[in-house]
Structures are given as structure tokens and as C-alpha cells.
Amino acid sequence: MDVPDDRRYSIDHEWVLATGDRVRVGITDYAQDALGDVVYVELPQVGLEVRAGESLGEVESTKSVSEIYAPIGGRVTAVNSELADAPERMNSSPYDQGWICELDVADQSSIHGLLDAAGYRELTEG
Amino acid sequence: MPAASLHTSPLDRVHVELGAKMIEFGGWHMPLAYEAGTVAEHRACRTGAAVFDVSHLGTVELSGPGSGDRVQETLTNDLARIAPGRAQYSHLLDADGSVADDVIVWWLDVDRFHVMPNASNTDRVRAALGGEDVTASRAVLSVQGPDARRVLAEVSGPAAAVGHFGVSPFVWAGRDCVAAGTGYTGEDGVECAVPEAVAEELWAAVTAAGAVPAGLGARDTLRLEAGLPLFGHELGPGITPLQAGLGWVVAWEKPTFVGRDALWRERCDGPRRHLVGLRFDGRQPARQGDPVLSTGEVIGEVTSGNFSPMLGIGIALALVGTDAGVGEGDRISARVRGRELAATVVPTRFWPPPVARQPGQPPAPPAAPPEGPAEEVPQSPPAPPSGHRAR
Numbered sequence: 113m114d115v116p117d118d119r120r121y122s123i124d125h126e127w128v129l130a131t132g133d134r135v136r137v138g139i140t141d142y143a144q145d146a147l148g149d150v151v152y153v154e155l156p157q158v159g160l161e162v163r164a165g166e167s168l169g170e171v172e173s174t175k176s177v178s179e180i181y182a183p184i185g186g187r188v189t190a191v192n193s194e195l196a197d198a199p200e201r202m203n204s205s206p207y208d209q210g211w212i213c214e215l216d217v218a219d220q221s222s223i224h225g226l227l228d229a230a231g232y233r234e235l236t237e238g
Numbered sequence: 239m240p241a242a243s244l245h246t247s248p249l250d251r252v253h254v255e256l257g258a259k260m261i262e263f264g265g266w267h268m269p270l271a272y273e274a275g276t277v278a279e280h281r282a283c284r285t286g287a288a289v290f291d292v293s294h295l296g297t298v299e300l301s302g303p304g305s306g307d308r309v310q311e312t313l314t315n316d317l318a319r320i321a322p323g324r325a326q327y328s329h330l331l332d333a334d335g336s337v338a339d340d341v342i343v344w345w346l347d348v349d350r351f352h353v354m355p356n357a358s359n360t361d362r363v364r365a366a367l368g369g370e371d372v373t374a375s376r377a378v379l380s381v382q383g384p385d386a387r388r389v390l391a392e393v394s395g396p397a398a399a400v401g402h403f404g405v406s407p408f409v410w411a412g413r414d415c416v417a418a419g420t421g422y423t424g425e426d427g428v429e430c431a432v433p434e435a436v437a438e439e440l441w442a443a444v445t446a447a448g449a450v451p452a453g454l455g456a457r458d459t460l461r462l463e464a465g466l467p468l469f470g471h472e473l474g475p476g477i478t479p480l481q482a483g484l485g486w487v488v489a490w491e492k493p494t495f496v497g498r499d500a501l502w503r504e505r506c507d508g509p510r511r512h513l514v515g516l517r518f519d520g521r522q523p524a525r526q527g528d529p530v531l532s533t534g535e536v537i538g539e540v541t542s543g544n545f546s547p548m549l550g551i552g553i554a555l556a557l558v559g560t561d562a563g564v565g566e567g568d569r570i571s572a573r574v575r576g577r578e579l580a581a582t583v584v585p586t587r588f589w590p591p592p593v594a595r596q597p598g599q600p601p602a603p604p605a606a607p608p609e610g611p612a613e614e615v616p617q618s619p620p621a622p623p624s625g626h627r628a629r
Binding site for chain 1: 271458544
């Protein structure tokens with residue numbers, strides 16, 4: 113499974129990539145593989161305020177529905193609207209074209225509470 | 239490795255080597271999807287040829303004098319409608335008229351039948367019919383799709399030549415096998431029952447000829463698009479053949495079959511609910527158990543729902559109350575986790591889509607009765623990674 117070193121990971125299989133004062137959020141390669149073919153994504157509303165662990169939306173695959181949890185708290189500033197018509201990008205490009213949303217994060221240091229790539233590899237391969 | 243308590247197909251090693259996602263299904267360790275994924279496997283079956291391992295289906299063999307009578311007095315359909323060398327879709331009912339299982343009967347010879355139940359119902363069907371459970375002695379490979387016969391012909395001409403709903407012996411690798419022109423995808427195809435010793439060899443030959451391996455995930459989306467019922471969803475305790483829209487499976491001309499009295503009463507009173515198709519406006523489907531609403535009132539519930547790879551939208555089958563009076567073209571909704579998804583009531587067969595009528599042409603004739611499914615697909619998906627709660 114692909115686990116890029118440039119970002120942090122939650123134990124719920126989301127990734128967080130810092131981009132200046134914002135972070136971008138998506139699901140991991142491990143998560144998309146376990147879900148199977150993604151056919152629908154319920155994206156959050158721009159402006160939604162979430163705390164870590166709260167729901168950011170839903171991912172529906174041919175076999176199940178799964179919740180997306182906010183890996184850290186913040187306010188949604190952008191969503192990947194391309195996923196509405198091409199949710200399969202979460203399978204084909206989970207770390208790039210398959211991103212879900214961007215968060216304005218009040219406490220940037222909260223990202224350090226997440227797993228680094230080595231820690232996430234240990235979680236999924238251990 | 240599968241848990242020791244699970245049955246394994248003679249093709250188990252092949253699936254694992256192909257990198258299939260394996261799941262427990264009906265007590266069997268079976269492939270959900272291969273690396274291509276469910277949607278790609280689905281499209282391969284609609285546009286070319288796919289091969290499914292359906293060895294988890296049961297085979298109950300009845301042979302000797304009186305075998306036909308036992309089938310005839312127990313199941314709902316009428317063997318007098320067919321003949322040796324033909325297959326028939328039929329139901330085993332409970333005394334209350336509920337569908338205890340749906341089966342395919344392969345009439346091999348005058349006094350010899352193979353009855354194929356759903357994996358989890360094999361014991362129940364054998365108890366009702368007698369006979370011998372020979373499931374473990376064979377594999378069943380189902381080659382389906384518009385190119386299925388062309389692909390299979392490269393492997394076995396006789397197997398590929400079996401007629402639609404025909405049943406015919408053939409010899410493969412020196413072994414006695416059976417081909418049947420049956421399936422569960424809405425496409426033409428052939429199911430081959432072969433001794434387990436040659437199963438891997440046949441799988442290799444069929445895939446080398448161009449059939450794409452497809453798992454139970456694609457089997458489920460294919461059967462749903464084709465409007466074929468699945469035990470545990472559209473059929474099961476409390477659901478009769480009449481409610482499921484399968485009155486054609488019930489041969490009223492027969493004086494006896496299990497459940498006839500209860501079903502006759504329902505026929506006289508009229509079924510209290512019936513199966514409809516739902517076509518959602520967007521990609522999101524409702525799923526089994528989600529309530530169906532009309533003008534704010536709950537009128538029934540979804541029995542199966544998924545994304546349709548061919549139509550690109552969510553589709554579902556639902557049992558709705560007859561009193562609600564909804565029909566084709568009506569706008570209704572399904573409640574999915576607190577939200578209402580708008581849908582149009584449509585025929586239960588979603589694929590192929592109805593041909594648009596030209597002005598002045600008469601209406602298209604009604605669709606042929608569904609082909610006989612005799613199988614089931616995952617009802618509880620494998621657990622996604624922790625934190626992603628499946629529902």
C-alpha cells in the first residue's frame with residue numbers, strides 16, 4: 113500500500129496534508145482498497161465547523177457505506193466537487209485527485225497528534 | 239487462509255493467487271472482487287464475457303424411480319412444462335407460502351435431477367426433496383455475457399452449444415461434466431458443473447480464451463440491474479412468490495406442492511404488497527431495510543439497492559403496500575439515514591433499458607419472465623478498516 117511521507121494519518125484511515133494555513137483531507141490507499149469501488153461521495157458543506165472525530169461525510173462503495181471522520185478540527189473551506197461525477201478518483205488517486213475537502217484549522221499543532229507515515233504503515237501492516 | 243469452519247471452492251487457490259478479495263459467504267470462502275474491481279467486472283459481463291465461480295451453490299442429486307414425482311409434489315413449478323435435458327427455475331415454499339428457497343432444477347435424464355439451492359439452504363432443500371448432497375464433488379463455473387458462448391466454444395464446443403435453459407452432458411479433460419444454459423446476470427451464458435479435479439484447468443482455459451474473472455460483488459450488481467430476486471432480500475420468510483412478482487413460478491394446475499393452500503388464499507385475497515423497481519435521481523442508492531415513502535407516508539421498504547454501473551445511477555428493489563396504489567412513473571422517495579432520496583417507480587428489470595417507442599408504433603411486448611436465479615450474494619459486507627463503520 114502506498115503511504116506518502118509528506119502527510120499525516122488518522123487511525124480512521126484519513127490523511128491530512130498541510131498547505132500553508134489550511135489542510136487538505138482524504139482517505140488512504142488502504143481505505144480505498146478496503147472499501148472497493150467508490151460510487152458516491154456525500155461531501156460536507158463549505159463552512160461546516162467540525163471537531164476531530166466528527167462526521168465530514170460519507171463514502172458509498174458497491175459493497176457498503178462508510179463515514180468520513182474529521183481527522184482534526186476546523187472549518188470546511190473547500191470541497192472536491194469533481195467527486196460528484198467521478199467518485200472513482202478516490203480509488204484511482206486517493207492522495208491527489210481523490211481529496212475530499214480543505215479545512216481551516218484553528219490549532220495547527222493538532223496535526224502533530226496524528227500518525228506519521230511510518231506510524232501509519234505500522235498500523236496497517238502490523 | 240480461510241477459517242477452518244468455512245467450505246472452500248476447488249478454485250480457492252486460484253482466487254487467492256489472482257489477488258481476489260475473499261469474503262465469507264453462506265458458509266463459504268469466496269471471491270468478492272478481483273483486482274479489476276466490481277464495476278469493471280460488471281461491465282466486462284455486459285459487454286464481453288465474465289467467468290464466476292459459483293461452486294458455493296448447492297447440488298442435491300435425486301435419482302431413481304419416483305425422483306420426478308418428488309420434485310413435482312414439493313416445488314411450485316411444473317415439470318410438465320419442460321422435459322429431460324432442460325432446466326427450470328422453481329421455489330420451495332414453507333407451509334405459510336413464504337419462499338424457503340429458490341432453486342434451479344437441472345433435469346439431466348428421465349429419473350435424474352440436480353437441484354441447485356442457495357448455499358445456506360442446501361440442507362433445507364435436501365430435507366424437503368430427499369436425495370444426496372453432492373456439492374463437494376464438483377465445481378460450477380458460470381460463463382456469462384454477450385461473448386460467453388464464443389469464448390466457451392474455444393474451450394468446449396459441446397458446452398458452448400447448450401441451448402438457453404438447456405442441460406447437456408459434455409466431456410472435458412476426459413471427465414463427465416454438465417453444461418446448462420442458465421445464469422444470474424441478465425446475459426446469455428452457460429454454467430458448467432465439472433469434477434473438482436479439473437476445475438482449475440477449466441478456469442485457466444476459459445480465462446485464457448478471454449473471460450474476465452468476476453466475483454460475487456459483480457454478481458450482485460448484475461442480478462440487481464437485471465431485476466432478478468435474491469434469497470434473503472426479495473425472497474425469504476414472510477415473502478411469497480406472488481409478492482415478489484413471480485407468479486409464473488407457481489403452477490396452479492398442479493394439485494399439490496408445499497405451501498399451496500396458504501398461497502391460494504393469498505391469491506384469492508390479493509397480495510398485500512408487491513415488488514417494484516426504484517430509479518433514483520442521482521448516484522446514491524437506498525439499501526436493504528431503508529423505508530420507502532409516498533406523500534410522507536411509509537409504504538414499504540427497500541429489499542436491495544446499489545449503484546447501477548450501466549445506468550450510472552442508484553437503483554433499488556422495494557416491497558410496497560398494494561394499498562398505497564403506486565405504479566410506474568410515480569414519484570416516491572426512500573429515507574436513507576435521515577435524508578430523503580427522490581426516486582421514480584419503474585419496472586423491476588432495469589437492464590437492458592426499455593427501447594424508446596417511435597411515434598405510431600404499438601407498445602413493446604412485456605419483458606420475458608426473468609431467468610432463474612438460484613443463488614445469493616453477500617448480505618453483510620466484510621468489515622472495512624476500523625473507523626469506517628459499515629452499515
